[in-house]
Amino acid sequence: MIDRPPQLALFAAPFCFLRHGETEPNRLGLTTGATDVALTETGWQQAHAAARALSDRGIDAIFCSPLKRALDTAKCVAAAIGLPATVIAEIAERNWGELEGKPRRLRVWEANPARGEGLDEFTRRTLAGLERIPVSGLPLVVAHSGTFRVLCHTLGIAAAEAPVDNACPVRFEPGATPGTAWTCTRVDPRSDIIA
Numbered sequence: 576m577i578d579r580p581p582q583l584a585l586f587a588a589p590f591c592f593l594r595h596g597e598t599e600p601n602r603l604g605l606t607t608g609a610t611d612v613a614l615t616e617t618g619w620q621q622a623h624a625a626a627r628a629l630s631d632r633g634i635d636a637i638f639c640s641p642l643k644r645a646l647d648t649a650k651c652v653a654a655a656i657g658l659p660a661t662v663i664a665e666i667a668e669r670n671w672g673e674l675e676g677k678p679r680r681l682r683v684w685e686a687n688p689a690r691g692e693g694l695d696e697f698t699r700r701t702l703a704g705l706e707r708i709p710v711s712g713l714p715l716v717v718a719h720s721g722t723f724r725v726l727c728h729t730l731g732i733a734a735a736e737a738p739v740d741n742a743c744p745v746r747f748e749p750g751a752t753p754g755t756a757w758t759c760t761r762v763d764p765r766s767d768i769i770a
Contacts, residue, residue, distance in 0.1 A: 605678060628762055
């Protein structure tokens with residue numbers, strides 16, 4: 576947790592986040608990272624369900640990772656809302672190097688994977704990408720569980736320890752007064768607060 580989030584335009588007001596729909600490595604419990612894989616049929620169904628859930632939430636801009644699983648998920652939402660999806664290369668998932676394609680249980684979040692991207696490097700890259708998002712009414716970021724963890728850690732939200740589910744839209748909201756805690760809630764009103 577950090578004392579104060581960096582001064583990114585994105586962190587000036589509420590924003591939404593959506594992890595991509597299911598992929599085959601997700602289903603099998605494997606590390607995908609920088610490997611570019613497609614959505615499964617379930618992943619497409621999840622993406623369309625997320626698009627319906629987000630269609631009346633007031634989203635006015637969509638930004639996404641260039642990896643196919645995130646881009647295709649973003650395109651589903653973009654079609655439902657009638658907005659373009661802007662690709663931001665720096666918010667692509669972390670490169671896990673030699674751990675790509677291996678069971679997720681072998682990963683250690685804080686460790687530097689062989690031939691992969693260290694946590695500090697990944698965090699800096701992700702924040703640099705998020706910094707490119709302009710001030711907007713309610714932007715949507717479509718990316719990965721790693722991106723979600725960086726957001727949670729940066730904003731002081733404990734949910735960084737548990738990745739968000741595939742295609743589960745969430746809303747990040749700053750505290751009522753400057754310096755108070757951020758919250759992260761599921762967009763589906765029937766669901767509980769994440770943290």
